[in-house]
Amino acid sequence: MADEQCIHDLSPLSCAVCSPPARASVAAFVIYDYGPWVEAGFPGRCADCGETVSPGDQIRADGQGGWLCGMCGEIPGEFSRSDWDWS
Ligand SMILES: [Zn+2]
Numbered sequence: 001m002a003d004e005q006c007i008h009d010l011s012p013l014s015c016a017v018c019s020p021p022a023r024a025s026v027a028a029f030v031i032y033d034y035g036p037w038v039e040a041g042f043p044g045r046c047a048d049c050g051e052t053v054s055p056g057d058q059i060r061a062d063g064q065g066g067w068l069c070g071m072c073g074e075i076p077g078e079f080s081r082s083d084w085d086w087s
């Protein structure tokens with residue numbers, strides 16, 4: 001692992017103890033466990049808003065066994081984990 005880690009075994013920027021207060025908001029980032037967008041192959045229901053999902057709609061796994069509709073699966077400023085580079 002190339003990342004530098006603090007004594008708390010965290011990235012120094014995401015560690016609330018080691019990072020200065022101004023950067024503490026970085027820790028507020030939620031790591032989403034959503035799967036890739038896929039086309040629904042069957043009618044279903046969004047695990048979040050309960051909206052009906054129709055075959056052909058864009059849905060994604062919520063990481064907890066459910067599926068999210070296009071609205072709920074949207075992550076503001078989404079980036080892939082491989083882009084997680086604070087250096
Ligand atoms: Zn720390």
Ligand SMILES: [Zn+2]
Pocket residue numbers: 046047048049050051068069070071072073
């Ligand atoms: Zn939804």
